[in-house]
Amino acid sequence: MMRIKLTVAYDGTDFVGWQYQPNGVSVQQRLEEAIAQLTGSVHAVHSSGRTDAGVHARGMVCHLTTELMLPVKAWREGVNRFLPEAIAVRRAEVVEDDFHARFSAQGKFYRYTILRDSVRSPLERRISWQIKQPLDLAAMRKAAESFVGDHDFAAFRTSGCAAETTVRNMTSVSLVEDGDLLYIDVRGGGFLRNMVRMMVGTLVDIGRGKRPPEDIARMLSAPGSVPPALTAPAQGLCLMDVVY
Amino acid sequence: MMRIKLTVAYDGTDFVGWQYQPNGVSVQQRLEEAIAQLTGSVHAVHSSGRTDAGVHARGMVCHLTTELMLPVKAWREGVNRFLPEAIAVRRAEVVEDDFHARFSAQGKFYRYTILRDSVRSPLERRISWQIKQPLDLAAMRKAAESFVGDHDFAAFRTSGCAAETTVRNMTSVSLVEDGDLLYIDVRGGGFLRNMVRMMVGTLVDIGRGKRPPEDIARMLSAPGSVPPALTAPAQGLCLMDVVY
Numbered sequence: 001m002m003r004i005k006l007t008v009a010y011d012g013t014d015f016v017g018w019q020y021q022p023n024g025v026s027v028q029q030r031l032e033e034a035i036a037q038l039t040g041s042v043h044a045v046h047s048s049g050r051t052d053a054g055v056h057a058r059g060m061v062c063h064l065t066t067e068l069m070l071p072v073k074a075w076r077e078g079v080n081r082f083l084p085e086a087i088a089v090r091r092a093e094v095v096e097d098d099f100h101a102r103f104s105a106q107g108k109f110y111r112y113t114i115l116r117d118s119v120r121s122p123l124e125r126r127i128s129w130q131i132k133q134p135l136d137l138a139a140m141r142k143a144a145e146s147f148v149g150d151h152d153f154a155a156f157r158t159s160g161c162a163a164e165t166t167v168r169n170m171t172s173v174s175l176v177e178d179g180d181l182l183y184i185d186v187r188g189g190g191f192l193r194n195m196v197r198m199m200v201g202t203l204v205d206i207g208r209g210k211r212p213p214e215d216i217a218r219m220l221s222a223p224g225s226v227p228p229a230l231t232a233p234a235q236g237l238c239l240m241d242v243v244y
Numbered sequence: 245m246m247r248i249k250l251t252v253a254y255d256g257t258d259f260v261g262w263q264y265q266p267n268g269v270s271v272q273q274r275l276e277e278a279i280a281q282l283t284g285s286v287h288a289v290h291s292s293g294r295t296d297a298g299v300h301a302r303g304m305v306c307h308l309t310t311e312l313m314l315p316v317k318a319w320r321e322g323v324n325r326f327l328p329e330a331i332a333v334r335r336a337e338v339v340e341d342d343f344h345a346r347f348s349a350q351g352k353f354y355r356y357t358i359l360r361d362s363v364r365s366p367l368e369r370r371i372s373w374q375i376k377q378p379l380d381l382a383a384m385r386k387a388a389e390s391f392v393g394d395h396d397f398a399a400f401r402t403s404g405c406a407a408e409t410t411v412r413n414m415t416s417v418s419l420v421e422d423g424d425l426l427y428i429d430v431r432g433g434g435f436l437r438n439m440v441r442m443m444v445g446t447l448v449d450i451g452r453g454k455r456p457p458e459d460i461a462r463m464l465s466a467p468g469s470v471p472p473a474l475t476a477p478a479q480g481l482c483l484m485d486v487v488y
Binding site: 009010011056058076080085086087088089090091119120121122123125126127238 | 253254255300302320324329330331332333334335363364365366367369370371482
């Protein structure tokens with residue numbers, strides 16, 4: 001038996017998300033199908049987590065267990081031959097038998113991309129959230145610092161989130177300017193459902209002057225005391241890396 | 245009568261090109277349809293040139309003549325309401341009656357995007373040509389200089405090109421590195437059909453060591469003396485700007 005770790009990138013635009021869903025095609029389904037076509041046998045892949053419909057990844061990680069003695073290269077190049085253009089295995093590695101994509105993960109890095117442009121821009125529409133109003137980056141940066149550390153993120157999850165505890169640790173939340181693009185880079189030990197998108201939505205509300213920067217500290221300490229978080233649209237979000 | 249200059253951006257992936265074609269939907273068709281929906285009357289738009297199927301634009305320019313007394317803003321924001329997400333009017337201006345998108349143009353700026361990555365990368369696939377082998381950028385830069393100035397570009401056009409003369413002036417051809425991305429920025433007074441893509445294809449052959457850098461000078465002076473140019477794929481090309 002061998003355990004294989006796969007690092008997977010995808011353009012999430014045309015998928016219902018990572019996980020199998022009754023209403024459409026998921027990334028996991030396409031990946032398991034490609035593996036079945038390559039190997040002739042069924043392998044379940046276990047991921048570090050899910051991504052929602054429309055969310056992208058450059059470094060989603062999953063693992064599988066196999067009795068096949070394929071060269072490790074086949075798990076990348078062979079699988080890629082059967083994947084649609086929108087998905088690619090970026091890396092395949094043989095790992096220890098006790099490696100688990102989800103339980104071994106130490107943290108994740110998400111990047112949210114905002115396009116700051118006053119006129120609609122077709123070439124960035126699939127990978128960014130376009131904001132036409134000016135943004136107060138100084139206020140957003142100040143507010144972003146409030147996320148760092150251990151906090152109760154109960155105000156930053158959707159009602160469908162099944163997590164038992166809502167305390168999470170954020171290592172850093174930083175804003176990076178790149179021309180018209182603004183990246184909000186979020187690194188942390190773990191995330192609740194829709195958490196990054198709700199963090200970004202709240203930061204954007206602050207940038208637009210609709211909320212004071214102090215709202216984030218209030219939402220972390222007393223969630224009901226201020227208006228709920230806005231959820232930023234899916235297409236701006238990308239899972240960049242899972243840290244082990 | 246008023247003459248309106250429109251600057252248009254589009255994601256060319258799902259169009260048959262700028263110009264009307266019997267085999268699918270063109271950008272020009274969608275733009276003229278949107279104008280008809282907004283104004284209730286037919287306006288023909290005249291462009292600075294064509295782009296092929298799959299080629300993108302950030303700054304395609306076209307003009308139209310109208311008897312309608314709409315505020316100029318309507319030609320941008322109003323038209324955008326009826327355009328698909330993949331097309332947007334970025335700018336609308338009232339211009340002199342003798343302005344002509346094609347005949348008044350002094351030059352154009354095209355950017356060709358190459359992704360240098362040894363593994364397939366889904367998120368750049370619509371806007372770049374991925375090259376998996378290493379590229380010798382020094383050889384490419386040296387070769388690119390040979391394009392600058394007045395030259396006969398007969399070796400850099402497709403057989404379907406109807407231009408009467410093949411001498412064109414290139415102002416600059418420069419390579420710009422941006423992480424894994426490599427831009428080949430081409431500025432010139434005028435272009436033949438597929439010219440930029442054939443210039444890029446030849447530069448990439450040089451970068452891969454399949455041709456010497458001197459081949460470009462030979463192709464400009466004695467086209468038949470060396471193998472013909474490779475045509476780079478459409479999705480890497482973007483019309484950035486038309487200069488008036």
